[in-house]
Amino acid sequence: MNFYAYTDKALKYLRRYYIQRFNSAKSMIRADKLNVINISKRLYDDISSETEKVFRRIAKHKYREICGEDFIIGMWLSGLLDNSDPLTGYVWRNDIDRKRAYFAESVLSGEPIDKAAKKAIRYWYGAQKQYADIVTDAAAMQAYIDMQTEFVEWVTAKDEYVCYVCNSRSGKIYPLKNAPTKPHYNCRCYLRRL
Ligand SMILES: [Zn+2]
Secondary structure, three states, X not given: OOOOHHHHHHHHHHXXXXXXXXXXXXXXXXXXXXXXXXXXXXXXXXXXHHHHHHHHHHHHHHHHHHHOOOOOOOOHHHHHHOOEOOOOOOEHHHHHHHHHHHHHHHXXXXXXXXXXHHHHHHHHHHHHHHHHHHHHHHHHHHHHHHOOOOEEEEEOOOOOOOOHHHHHOOOOEEEHHHOOOOOOOOOXXXXXXX
């Protein structure tokens, strides 16, 4: 079974949602050019809150898949999204406003709206794609911890992103607390409970 199957399904949904939401923002901006700041503010509020909801579903799904129990999320997801991530080096929540400002500035600087939106969707989706994996992995890790797992095995992805480091870890067994983190973006290797 593909460890990221549900994550990919969720990402597909999100991608469609982002495109729809950007399309409606594009029409609003065309009709009201002076209101770019407010329109982009609402746009990024919407896409970030929908993303957060989907991340919550991803985490719950992965957790249940591994330990068969409900994940009482509480502040767990906020903890992940409000703190600097070791792989990306940034804080998810702070990145929302950075991306929003970038989009608004490109529109205000006169870039054609279609082009600006296309670029903004690419940046936004790229980041959410990485974070969806981060959430998936973190939920699995939480399930392993809650199940008092002692050892995990590194399962190397079978895709074009696999690097030398990923490959060298294939099949290696680690105590859970010393399990290595992902060496690069788009790494879809994962840890399997033993
Ligand atoms: Zn990898």
